[in-house]
Amino acid sequence: MVMRRRGWLPVAVGIGIGMNTVRLRARLHAIEVIEAGEETATDAPGTGPNSSSYVLLSVSGMPLTAAQRRAAEAHAHRHGLEVLDLVPAELAAHRVLDLARMVEPATYRAARLARGRGAFQAVLVDREVLARTRLPAADDPRLAERSELTDFTDAELVAVVQVCKRHAATTTDLAVLPGLTGGGPDDGATRLPVQRAAYAWEPARRILPALRDGAILLGAASNPPATLAALGLSWLQPVIVGGDRVRVTSGTLRHSALTRRRVAAAQVRGAGGRVRELLGAPAVAPDVPGGRRRPPPPPGRPSPAEIARQRAGYRADLAGGLDRFFERPRTTCPWCGGGELAARLRGRDVAQGKPGEFRYDRCAGCGHVFQNPRLSLDGLDFYYRDFYDGLGATALEEVFGFSPEPYLDRARQAIPTPRNWLDVGGGHGHFCNVARTVWPATRFDALDIGAGIEEAARRRWVDRAYRGFFPELAAEVKGRYDIISMFHYLEHTRDPLAELDAAAAVLQPGGHLLIEVPNPDSPAARLYGPLWPGWLIPQHQHLMPAANVAVALQERGFAVQETRFGEVHQKGDPVMALYGLLQRLAPSPSAAWRTAALPGRARAVRALTAAALVPAFAAGLVLDEVSRPYLTSGSRANAYRILARRL
Numbered sequence: 001m002v003m004r005r006r007g008w009l010p011v012a013v014g015i016g017i018g019m020n021t022v023r024l025r026a027r028l029h030a031i032e033v034i035e036a037g038e039e040t041a042t043d044a045p046g047t048g049p050n051s052s053s054y055v056l057l058s059v060s061g062m063p064l065t066a067a068q069r070r071a072a073e074a075h076a077h078r079h080g081l082e083v084l085d086l087v088p089a090e091l092a093a094h095r096v097l098d099l100a101r102m103v104e105p106a107t108y109r110a111a112r113l114a115r116g117r118g119a120f121q122a123v124l125v126d127r128e129v130l131a132r133t134r135l136p137a138a139d140d141p142r143l144a145e146r147s148e149l150t151d152f153t154d155a156e157l158v159a160v161v162q163v164c165k166r167h168a169a170t171t172t173d174l175a176v177l178p179g180l181t182g183g184g185p186d187d188g189a190t191r192l193p194v195q196r197a198a199y200a201w202e203p204a205r206r207i208l209p210a211l212r213d214g215a216i217l218l219g220a221a222s223n224p225p226a227t228l229a230a231l232g233l234s235w236l237q238p239v240i241v242g243g244d245r246v247r248v249t250s251g252t253l254r255h256s257a258l259t260r261r262r263v264a265a266a267q268v269r270g271a272g273g274r275v276r277e278l279l280g281a282p283a284v285a286p287d288v289p290g291g292r293r294r295p296p297p298p299p300g301r302p303s304p305a306e307i308a309r310q311r312a313g314y315r316a317d318l319a320g321g322l323d324r325f326f327e328r329p330r331t332t333c334p335w336c337g338g339g340e341l342a343a344r345l346r347g348r349d350v351a352q353g354k355p356g357e358f359r360y361d362r363c364a365g366c367g368h369v370f371q372n373p374r375l376s377l378d379g380l381d382f383y384y385r386d387f388y389d390g391l392g393a394t395a396l397e398e399v400f401g402f403s404p405e406p407y408l409d410r411a412r413q414a415i416p417t418p419r420n421w422l423d424v425g426g427g428h429g430h431f432c433n434v435a436r437t438v439w440p441a442t443r444f445d446a447l448d449i450g451a452g453i454e455e456a457a458r459r460r461w462v463d464r465a466y467r468g469f470f471p472e473l474a475a476e477v478k479g480r481y482d483i484i485s486m487f488h489y490l491e492h493t494r495d496p497l498a499e500l501d502a503a504a505a506v507l508q509p510g511g512h513l514l515i516e517v518p519n520p521d522s523p524a525a526r527l528y529g530p531l532w533p534g535w536l537i538p539q540h541q542h543l544m545p546a547a548n549v550a551v552a553l554q555e556r557g558f559a560v561q562e563t564r565f566g567e568v569h570q571k572g573d574p575v576m577a578l579y580g581l582l583q584r585l586a587p588s589p590s591a592a593w594r595t596a597a598l599p600g601r602a603r604a605v606r607a608l609t610a611a612a613l614v615p616a617f618a619a620g621l622v623l624d625e626v627s628r629p630y631l632t633s634g635s636r637a638n639a640y641r642i643l644a645r646r647l
Contacts, residue, residue, distance in 0.1 A: 007222030009215045014230035017212070017237065024100035024241045031087060031105045031245065033176045034075045036067075055130055056148035057137060057160055058122035063150065068177060072124055075175055082126040083164040085118025085174035090249045091182040093238035093256035094191055095119065100241050101205075102198060109173045112433050113401045116165030118174045120157040120194060121182055125164055132458045133163045154190045158197035167459045169433060176245060201398045302391045310391060310592035317382055318593070322356050325379030329372050330361075335497065335548060338365035341372070347530025347537040350580030352392075353587040353594065354383055358538045369520045369543040374494065383538050388427065389451050391592060400430045407434035409567065410487060413643060415512050418442045422481040422506070424470050424499070425489025429456025445481075447473065471495075474502040481506060485514040488639075490549075491540040497552060504556040507646040513558060516568060516641040521545055524573045524631065524638045531580040533573060534638050546640045558644035569628070569637035574620035578613055585609050 054073055056064065064072070064086075076084045087099065103117035130138045137149055137160065152160070165172045199205045212234075220227040238248050238256060248256075332339050344362040349355075361372040375383065386392045407430060418439055423432055426446025433456075435444060446453055447466040457465035466473055484503050490496040503513050518534035519525070520543035525532050534543070550560045586609040587594060589602035596602040631637055 006219040007226070009219030010223050010226040010230045011219075013212055013215050014226060014233055017230060017233050021233070021237050021240050024097070024237075025243060027100050027103070027105060028096070028241055029243060029245050031174060031176055032075075033178065033245070034071050034086075036071060036178050052147045053127055054124040054147065055127055055137075055143060056122065056124055056150075057152055057157065058148070058150045059120075059152050059154055059157060060150060062122050062180075062182075064122065064177075064180070068179060072175075072177055076124055079173065081124075081171050081173050082129045082168040083116075083161070083172040084124040085120070085161055085172075086122040086124065086177045086180060087119040087174055087246060088121055088180040088182040089176055089178050090180075090247045091119065091242070092252040093248045094252075095182055096238040096242040096246055096248055098191070098195065099246065103174065105174065110170060110437075111404075112169040112437065113404050113430070114165065115198075116158075116160075116162035116172065117198070118157075118161050119182070120154045120161060120198075122177075122180070123157060123161055123164070125160075126168070129164060129168050132460075133167050134458070135160060135163055153193070155193035155197045158194055162198075169459070169461070182249060302394075307391065307590065307592045310386065311595070314593040315595070318355070325356070325376055325382055326373040327376050330370075330374070333363035333366060333368055334370055334495070334542070335368035335544070335552075336363060336366040338363050340364035344369050345530050345535070347535060348584065349383065349537055350531060350583040351536060351539075352383075352387060353583045353591055355593070356383075356538065360535070360537075360543075366548055367521070367545045368548060371538065371541040374541060375538060379538075384450075386592065387539070393452070397428065400428060404434045404437075406570075407431045408438060410485070410514070410516065410641070411435035411438040413512070413514065415483065415643075418483045418512075420445070420481045420483075422447065422477065422484045423462075424448075424484060424486045424503075425492065426453055426456065426462060426465075428452040429459065429461030429465075431485070431487060432456070433459075433461035471498045471502040474505050478506050479508055482508050482511040483514065484511070487514075487516045488518070490515060490544065491517050491536075491542055494541060496542050496544065500552055500556055504558070504646065509646055511646045512561075513553070513644045513646065514641070515549060515644075516639060517549070518543055519546065519565070519635070519638055519640050521635070522631070522638045523636055528573060528577040531577040531584075532638075533570075533576040533580075546635070546642065549642055550644075553642070553644045557647050559647055560642060560644045562641075562643045564641045564643075565635045565637040565639075566632040568639045568641045569632045570639055571624055571628075573638060574623045574627075575617060578616055578620050582606070582610055582613055 052069075052073060054076065056069065058064070072084065072086055075081075091099065099119050104111075108114055108117065137143075140149060142149060161172075195206050216227055216230050235253075235256065239253060242248055331341070333341065341361045341363060344360045346357055346359050348357055359372055360369055362369045388396055410431060411434070420443045421432075421435070421439070423429075423444065423446040426432060426448050427450070429446055429452075432444035432446050436442070443463050444461075445464040445466065446456060446462040447468070447470055449467065449469060451467075453462070453465045453467050456462045466477070484507055486499070486503070490499055493499050507513060518540070520534070522534070525534055530537060534540070546563055546565075550563060553560055586602070586606035588606060589596035589599045
């Protein structure tokens with residue numbers, strides 16, 4: 001009976017391969033083809049070594065003829081593109097599949113948060129965009145004499161395209177260039193480094209082909225005909241997917257089945273290494289087909305050397321003790337001034353695992369919850385360091401850029417079309433970037449105290465960036481804005497009432513203030529205790545009940561138009577609480593602020609603890625979905641949003 005049941009595996013997989021082939025073929029055939037001989041009269045490209053407004057970055061052995069270069073630049077000009085990935089009309093079999101799997105051409109250009117994707121063989125980049133990226137190529141002295149650099153590896157171009165897409169969010173695309181043939185080896189030697197760079201934060205996608213093959217082989221003995229059919233369809237898949245749009249390079253199909261499976265095996269080994277890195281082990285570069293070594297981590301991922309440099313600074317900070325990171329405890333509520341305070345909870349930093357214990361008190365009079373004692377300015381610097389920038393910048397980029405939906409929901413407000421919008425606590429500018437799809441004619445400025453806000457300006461995600469504290473900049477921006485947003489910002493501030501005073505002073509009469517903060521009265525806050533992500537200990541210093549914020553706004557001349565709970569609820573509380581538990585039980589020994597006496601033993605403990613928690617993580621995903629109807633009814637959501645109008 002077991003063997004018969006297994007016999008259905010190759011049948012099911014074969015059907016899946018067929019359906020996926022149709023999907024991938026439609027993707028590749030949605031890529032535009034550059035018209036041969038097309039030229040532009042605006043820049044007259046190719047008339048001099050540095051006359052073009054574009055720079056060509058390509059892998060070794062990928063020269064473009066003058067005619068191809070002119071046609072590509074003309075296509076970019078005609079379509080208003082600042083970044084154009086040039087897809088060769090012929091590619092090795094595995095490259096055809098990788099291209100189709102990585103990119104959705106129909107939505108790629110308009111998707112403001114999409115990862116940069118392409119064939120990673122040659123890319124045209126506007127000079128001004130390249131300069132804003134601050135990539136090493138932007139400072140290459142060879143660009144002063146010529147408009148191309150042709151010595152990149154495929155994996156290096158992955159990083160280039162990803163960074164360029166962020167700096168040209170809606171002016172990046174890809175197109176097939178006739179006559180261009182994929183350069184570099186076609187034996188799969190570059191495939192693992194490329195996929196490792198492209199799927200750095202999606203390791204599961206790298207091992208799916210190996211899982212597919214495993215399922216086929218499990219049923220091979222029970223159903224040999226279906227197994228052969230599935231393997232045959234898999235072998236022919238690149239030819240069918242590419243069709244006449246991106247043809248498979250002659251000779252590569254014959255060896256592609258073996259090449260792809262050798263790389264798949266290496267992917268499984270590489271995924272294990274990625275897991276070890278997440279658990280705190282140092283990165284190890286496994287061998288890849290062809291006897292090569294994989295390249296260093298993509299730009300932005302912290303290297304062991306960088307972590308070691310930061311560790312020296314953390315040691316110096318911790319040598320002075322933690323007392324200087326705290327102010328004197330308060331005896332009265334910072335919101336209403338009442339003196340009836342009671343301990344609400346004690347907790348630790350589980351997001352980063354930095355040392356220290358933090359107490360939060362609750363006012364019996366108004367229900368306000370606040371950190372007591374409050375972090376000093378030195379404490380804020382210590383506990384914020386390497387979270388939103390520095391060592392943690394790339395990880396937070398992935399978190400904030402995971403989906404545009406939360407930003408779209410926040411932008412879709414029933415208000416008159418805003419002329420000027422100020423996002424206070426704008427971070428890296430993700431909200432402003434996405435909100436332009438809702439309000440395309442609106443000017444979006446943003447303010448924050450971190451360096452990320454300056455990066456947002458370089459990406460053109462915000463029209464103007466202010467770096468500093470809002471109350472201190474209020475006089476400078478007074479009267480400029482008809483809407484101000486504060487999304488998960490007030491809880492981070494030292495004095496939220498002062499922030500509301502600043503908003504009242506800045507907003508024009510009739511302007512709107514939009515606030516979203518965690519809900520301290522949510523059942524989730526009680527259920528998960530100090531592990532609840534809404535506490536974000538110790539960064540969150542104040543958690544305000546919705547009624548308190550509404551009254552404070554009315555006292556400052558606002559009319560509250562809406563207080564919303566349900567759909568504001570954020571997913572992931574159970575899973576994030578479990579991650580916090582992992583951090584408490586077995587913190588990562590590779591963190592720059594930790595020094596493990598026996599790092600190997602600490603990594604083993606973390607690995608075993610994580611393995612033991614796997615069933616709990618799976619249950620957490622289920623609990624998150626099952627509990628959602630309950631938590632999104634009434635005022636139980638883990639966050640709320642208030643829209644108020646300045647009278």
